[in-house]
Amino acid sequence: MKVAIDGPAGSGKSTVAHAIAKRCGITLLDTGAMYRSVALTCLERGIDPNDATAAAEVARSITIEFGQGEQGQTVIVDGRDVTTAIRTPEVDVAVSPVSAVPAVREAMVAQQRAIGAQGDVVAEGRDIGTVVFPDAEVKVYLTADPAARALRRAVQRDGRDAATDANATADAESVMSILEDLLRRDAYDSNREASPLRPAEDAVHIDSSDKTVDEVVDAIIALMEQAS
Numbered sequence: 001m002k003v004a005i006d007g008p009a010g011s012g013k014s015t016v017a018h019a020i021a022k023r024c025g026i027t028l029l030d031t032g033a034m035y036r037s038v039a040l041t042c043l044e045r046g047i048d049p050n051d052a053t054a055a056a057e058v059a060r061s062i063t064i065e066f067g068q069g070e071q072g073q074t075v076i077v078d079g080r081d082v083t084t085a086i087r088t089p090e091v092d093v094a095v096s097p098v099s100a101v102p103a104v105r106e107a108m109v110a111q112q113r114a115i116g117a118q119g120d121v122v123a124e125g126r127d128i129g130t131v132v133f134p135d136a137e138v139k140v141y142l143t144a145d146p147a148a149r150a151l152r153r154a155v156q157r158d159g160r161d162a163a164t165d166a167n168a169t170a171d172a173e174s175v176m177s178i179l180e181d182l183l184r185r186d187a188y189d190s191n192r193e194a195s196p197l198r199p200a201e202d203a204v205h206i207d208s209s210d211k212t213v214d215e216v217v218d219a220i221i222a223l224m225e226q227a228s
C-alpha cells in the first residue's frame, strides 16, 4: 500500500508519517529530506542554489540513503550522516530554488519511485499524491493554520517536541521569523511551475491545528483500513 501525505511546511506531515511508519511497520519516505540533501550539497560545494544546471548535476550525482538511528530515521548523503545538517535556516532558504528545478525533481522522483517499488510506503512531501504516487491508495492533504505551524517548528528548533508537550511555548521573536519563512516557502512551493504544492483531487483534507498527533494518525490509519 502507498500512503501519500502532502501539505505545507510545519503542518505535521513528518511527525504523522513517522508515527504511521512505526505503527504499521512500513517504510517512511521523507522526500523533503532528499531536496534538503541536494540544497545542502550545493551550499557545501559553493554552488549557487539558483544555478539550475549545477543543482541538477548535484541531484544526479549524489547518493541519498535513509538509515535508522536512536532518534529515528537518519539521512545519509554519499556515506555521511547529514540528518542535522539539512535542518538549518540556511538550508531552509536554499531548498526552495533547488526544489523548483525540473531536472532536480526528475532525479528525486525516480529515486522515490524506486523506493516505493520495494514495498509498502508512507511518503510525505508536496507532490506525492499528484506526481510521485498518483495511484496511492490513501492520499491526505494535511494543513494547519500558519501560527500553529510556526510554533511547532520553533519548539522543535529548541530541541523540544510540540507533539508530546501540549503547553510548549517558544520566544515570540523566533516564532515570528519562522512564520515569515514558512509563509515565504508556502508561496514559493505553491506558485512554482514544476509540481507546485496542491492537493490531489482525490485527497482527504485534514486540518491538524486543533488535533493531537494521535488523532491525525488514527484518522489516516482508518483511511488505510478502508482502502485495504
Ligand code: DC
Binding pocket: 009, 010, 031, 032, 033, 035, 036, 095, 096, 099, 100, 124, 125, 126, 127, 128, 185, 189
Ligand atoms: O518538508 P520539508 O520542509 O523538509 O521540505 C523542504 C523543501 O523541499 C520544501 O520547501 C519544498 C521542497 N519539497 C518539494 O518541493 N517536494 C517534495 N515532495 C518535498 C519537499
